[in-house]
Amino acid sequence: MKLYNATKYVIASSIIIFNKSYFTLKRNPIYIYFVFIFSLASFSQEKPLFEKIDTLDVLLRTSEKLRVANDMYASLEYAFKVVNYAQDLGHNHYLSHGYLLMGTVQYEIIDYENATKNFLKSLEYTEKTKNKVLLPYVLNSLANVYYDGNKDYENALKYYKRAVKLGKGNPHIQQYQIPLHNLIWTYMDLDRFDEAAIYLREADSIDSSIPDSVQTDRSSLYLLRARNYAQNNDIIRAEENFDKSFEYLKDETYWPKGKSYFYRYRSEMYEKIGDHTKAINDLKLLNENDQKVFENARSKTDETTKMRFKVDQYEQQLAIAKREKDLLLDIDKNNKKIIFISTTALLLLAGIVFFYYRGYRSKKKISEILEFKNIELSEAKSQAEQLSKIKSQFISTISHELRTPLYGVVGISSILLENDAKSEKDKKLLNSLKFSADYLLDLVNKVLKVSKIDSEEKELIKTPTDLFSLSQNILQSFEYQSHKKNNILILDHNHSIPKLLYIDALRISEVLINLIGNAIKFTHQGKIWLRVKLLSTDDKTVTIRLEVEDTGTGIPEDQKDYIFEEFSQVGSVYDNKQGTGLGLSIVKNLVQVMGSQIYFESKKNIGSLFYFDLELDIAESLNDLNNQSENKESTTNISAKILVAEDNKINQLVTKNLLKNIGCSCIMAENGIDAVQILKKESFDLILMDINMPIMDGVQATIEIRQFDTTTPIIALTASELSEVSDECKKAGMNDLINKPLNKEDLRNCIAKHHK
Template sequence: MRKNYFFTVIGLLFCLQLYSQQPPKTYKDSIETIAKAANEAYDSYDFNASLEYSWKLIELASPKEDYYNLHVGYNGLGTTYEVLEDTLRAKENYLKALEFAKKSENDTLLWYAYNNLGNVLTVDKETIEEGLDSYEKALELVSKLEVPEEALIPIINIAWTYLENGKSEKALPYLKEAWKLNKAQDDKESESNLLTLFGMYHTGRGEYEEARDHFEIALEVAQKNNLLVQVSFAYKEYAKMLFKSGNFDEAYLALEKHQKYREKIFQKEKNLQREAVYGRFQTEEYKRDLATAQREQLYKDEVIAKTQQITIIMVISLIVMFVFLVLLYRNNRVRKELIAEQEQKNKELIAAKEEAERLSLLKTRFFSTVSHELRTPLYGVVGLTSLLLEDNKNEKQREDLKSLKFSADYLLALINDVLQMNKMESNLVHLENSGFNIQELFQGIVKSFETTGNLNSNEIQLQIDDEIPQTLIGDSMRLSQIMMNLVGNAVKFTENGQVWVKAERRSCQENKCRIYFEVGDTGSGIPKDKQEDIFEEFSQLKSQNQTYQGTGLGLPIVKKLLDLFGSKIELESEEGKGAVFSFVITFDIGEDRVVEVSEGQPETMAEKVVKRILIVDDNRINQVVTERILLKRDFECRVAGSGEEALEIIRNETIDLVLMDVNMPGMNGMEATREVRKFNTNIPIIALTAVEVGEMREEILSAGMNDIINKPYDIPQFFSTIFRNMLQPVA
């Protein structure tokens, strides 16, 4: 039984409640009565009653949030459980008591709470330091109260803890201080316990005679004052000293007396008969220890006899260990083989990946080369056909020429679609931001479909929201591709109906604007079961206009381009009732552009200033087509078939603008441009190329060229680019 003396302080706590805040009389009377009953039950060792009264105290104080008496109730539970050696429950209730002591802001309650919590923490070897810290906190609070005699309790507890953990020298200063304080109080319980603790101190130092003297005086004081707990504690420690000094018989008698007094303490506690059983078990343990000491030699002989058995066990263990090592070696070998196999698989995988990337690059290069080789002759076909259509007045031949141009345009669209899908699959398509005007952009798109729309007797409507900012920042070329594909599909699948293109402002904030786009028609519509398939590559619906067939790549291209914009295509359609495609894109808002010249004015200014253009192209047909187009606008033309010839002309003649083919044998267009820039930095040089502009834009512009025109030409765009570069100020 450990530190029981200090649990009697609950009586002091119950008395202190008389000075707390004054509640209503009935509540005050009840609290005082229950507290007094709990204290009397504890003092008379009726622990069941003590627990019951403490719980009643808590139940009565809880509704009123009476922190003072809640502390007293939980402290009562803790002290009772501690004397019953139920340290887990004691700790749980001491912690609650500490919580309410803090809330009450009463230093007296706080130091008692820290002291009692230290009692249970020092029982466990792992929490001894925490327990000592609690005692120190209690001492610190006592010093604030300026009541030095109350420091006796935590000082004795600290000494007690050090003694029980074999630190006698650390305990001595606390024992002396406690003895000095107790003389002033003349507390017989403290005196008896201090004498017992001094006995423990001398026992720890091996001073058994001095220890015997202190234990005997402690027993005399405790028995004279009928202090059962102190007598039990003194006999317990006295028995330990006797056993340690070799007086086994006396130790046994002292332990029996300890048990006798312990049973007296617990005789009213019917539910704790296990404590007496535990005491008797402890007595039997001492008996067995005594017998063990007498049979020590016999044990040694038995150990020697068992050496052979131990040897056998060791041999078996070695064999098992050897088998284990063999298995470990085997497993390690298998593991290494698996790792080597995995490394080989990884190498094969990397090689396959590199080969796939190489083939993908070759495919990209192949498509780029084929597109260039196909576009170059198509340029001649489309260009010559366009010129013949303008000059030829024979209606029958004009119809044939229109069919020829239509077929060439279709073939060009097919090449562009296949190349676009290839670039997307290779992740070569990226958005390029620049300022553009939606009104101008969409008017050009609708105008380009007027011929096809008239062919199918369709009316094309353009609806642009006036609230859309004049200038938006984004990739206008990719937006044009999306709209061209959607409008092209709408025109193709509609006859004698309507096609509309719509752009509406949804919201504009923080320099960004969300624009809603819609392309709809009153054509044949799309069946529900086909609405997902049409976004797959090479998937087509049967067109009512059997004279027009597509590649089946338009909508997949639209879907992939919208992914780049962070948008998604939406479709609403019923068979026979047309279709509506819509999407939303967020653009940055740019500064409004001020148009300084009216439509047609750039051409007029250019015509007054520029007359001579040099055409550099190794293809004779392309030379003819380009020259014929320029001559119709009254330009003077010079033709060169190679880069070297172009350099000679530029050096020796007056040239106002150069149209330079990029891919030529010998000195190509970029090399020729670099040479020109060495002696002429002002002349505008425009690149002519059948390769996708995005693939070579950086390389072309870094070579010193001013702009790019893609083959086959879009005639209005062709002249717009020429006039724009003519009007640039001279550096």
């Protein structure tokens, strides 16, 4: 039980002394400082409310007088009337006081549950009114009930501390002193004497500065000091303060429960120092005083039960009254809303009727326009889709039709170049012929690449690769072109980069070949660098930068914004520069596929620098690279009997010579039907099957063959993009695909892969 219940109300002029910034109340250790606030509040109201406020003041004074006279039942009735009346007026100030008075009565009759509810309501309304005078008392009362009734010590400490913080520096010193004493008492009860000592020093300081005219009960402060001295084994000072405290407590009407605390704590001190006689004597006195307190509490039990029943009735009445008030307010609000809505609706209706016809006509006209525009857009979309489809089909068809004759030109020129019986003049002519054919083939491939790159699968095929060797090989492939233009090729490779990295070698090669080829095209008697820089590394990954720099003509400022666009060319259309303007567009797309971006710096007549960064995984060992090397087929000739299904005579000649050069014999079939018939009569080690043939194409021929021969490998020959025909060929039963025009090494490796 707490030393103070700061929510006890002592009302009116006979008890409260109000002088400037001080008021005092001295009756017993339960102090209340309250009513003067009511009188101040009532003067601040408007004149029409004066009589109602005066009624509330009278009700509060009556309730408090009855509580002091120990007529708790009647006191609670008047407190309820205060709450009910204040609720009708919507007066939060009196609601906070009314609920505080109700909680105080319930606390004194040990109805802690209802006391807690009403203290919390009082706190709610006190915070709404920002009543800084009343708030410390409400917080102190709430802390008391949490401590005594709920044994919720942490919440009790929280509210005591809030009350102390609000009361500190307030001219009404009791607002600070009462919760401060209770806070110290709580810390001591929880055996937290170090924390209690801090606040006890504050209490001593306050006590020494307060005049006797406004001094609160000293018994509590002496008792707290005595407990602190006893805890610190300062027995002499402890006894002195116990004696001073008892001077106040010996009055039977003063604070009966205070004597019990006195005897208990002094008995504990004597027990601690081994004075068992005095300790036992104090325990006897404690038992006698507790019996008196118990008898007093028991006398309130019946009244408490009756009070709790009455509280339930009061709460029901309050709830009913609140519902009635809320209902009336809702009805009033609804009536106002109905009037407002009706008036507004009439005005809006007039406006709607006025504008409806105009709006209807305007809407109809707009709908007709939109319908017409939608038809136009739909037709334009259909045309665009049709044009896109025709474009893709045209590019695919043209590339196929161009590749077929180029296959013959490249193949025959290669065969003738391998023939030693030719003059130097013929050799030069053949080299020129082959160069032109290769250039045309590269042009076809680039056009097809641009057309298909957006629809390709973005998956990278990464294998362990020696980036240094790859860079060397790429530069070496440009030595002839570079020498023709008197350029110097330089490889600058940082050897701190791990030897083996997981790279899509095909895509990186294509990017670097395009960049270096572009640099050679615009550089004469200059230098071209391929740099491989190390940006960062850790145990598993490495970040590198690939740069291609030249000392060529550079890029004009007005052309920098669109050099990566398809078919764009640097310089005048009359410049003698070969190219389609597709290289950098392909580079940009491929670099994006690899998860990076291409950047460049350029100054006219000084040169250009293109670069991009890649984060690559480090290959853990040489095993994968060794396995790749082992899987590469030998360059030795292969002895195999091969059926070639090809309708083009030139392609037959080229393919036959290529097979002869790698040691294979072959039989030609003009179409798919011939191939099926020949295979029924003879056995072959492998079949090279052209896809596009008259009478029966290669796919249908493969389906026919697989009905009676499921073992002979069938390799598709096609001038189309492999991605376009791959699924169809595999579904038909083909084992592999190879692009035309064929070269000897690719053909040898493919045959060796499938020939056992």
